[in-house]
Amino acid sequence: MDDHVSEAIARPDLIDLGEGLLCLRFESMKVASALAAVRHLLDTGVVRPGDTLLDSSSGIYAYGLALAAHRYGLRCHIVGSTTIDHPLRIQLAVLGATLERMPPSEDLSLDQNRRVHRIKEVLRENPHFHWMRQYHDAVHGLGYRAVADRILKEVGTGPLTLVGGVGSGASTGALARYVRESLPDTPLVGVQPFGSVTFGSDGVDDPQIIIAGIGSSIPFGNVDHTLYDTLHWTSFDSALAGSVDLLRRHAVFAGLSAGAAYLVARWEAARTGRRVVFVAADTGHRYVDSVFAHHESALPIDDLAPTAIDDLAGLAPPWCRMEWGRRPAPEQAVHRAD
Incomplete structure (x- = not known):
């Protein structure tokens, strides 16, 4: 069970x-990915219950990370693309995750770069947040x-x-x-x-x-x-x-x-x-x-x-x-x- x-x-x-x-x-x-990654970070002491997990997402990773945070008693902040639809936005809100959506853009490069730039701003404002780096961390x-x-x-x-x-x-x-x-x-x-x-x-x-x-x-x-x-x-x-x-x-x-x-x-x-x-x-x-x-x-x-x-x-x-x-x-x- x-x-x-x-x-x-x-x-x-x-x-x-x-x-x-x-x-x-x-x-x-991405639930499989986020769940195992967060469990590993907790087991190795990189994050602790109550910490805030931060990342960028165009959709399904945001859901996976919000579920993992809910499972392990963590907070979750997502810098999201405009492709995150209304049903997912509602689920994220109810799960306790906070979502920042980038301005609409037909240019994927501009959208992704905006999100990465905003992630770095959030880290400067909140250095205790843990950036999950889903695109770069082998975890x-x-x-x-x-x-x-x-x-x-x-x-x-x-x-x-x-x-x-x-x-x-x-x-x-x-x-x-x-x-x-x-x-x-x-x-x-x-x-x-x-x-x-x-x-x-x-x-x-x-x-x-x-x-x-x-x-x-x-x-x-x-x-x-x-x-x-x-x-x-x-x-x-x-x-x-x-x-x-x-x-x-x-x-x-x-x-x-x-x-x-x-x-x-x-x-x-x-x-x-x-x-x-x-x-x-x-x-x-x-x-x-x-x-x-x-x-x-x-x-x-x-x-x-x-x-x-x-x-x-x-x-x-x-x-x-x-x-x-x-x-x-x-x-x-x-x-x-x-």
């Missing part, structure tokens, strides 16, 4: 979709050991491929590390949006959206580029098609990054014949209007395929695939410690 709802939310479902596809479905993935990978153990227990020792959004690097990167302790030949396939600096697509614009949660306009310290074997870049329309098909075909109601990962996982499974586990990081509720309301115009995913490229200069929407080969980060994606 769980002692707190966060423990139940942190535990994903593993669903066999057939044809070699396994969906690792989270209600809210955020600890929560995925239990997830990797679950995958290994249920899937066994056969060939396996992991697919998921790169995001802050904590989720897919940590999963790969832990799974490779038992299955060292497990390929890791990362999913990115166009416009993300992380794997060098920052010069390629997707006019509709940079998919929050799997890409970034600033370098992240938690991304270990040398863990990734293959990269796929997907457009908003391609990810939308994946999300709609995942719901229509398999009744899995998941977010936009899950749709992109599902699209990629289907293609990789058909190409290799291996079982493929893909990450569905959150539910589809906050994408009802922006994604699922357009289900009738979604592209048939069987008509979609990636363009193979061997150099970042070839990147172009709607979908590209590149053998990354565990190479280091491109120069613009190297995080410089602040």
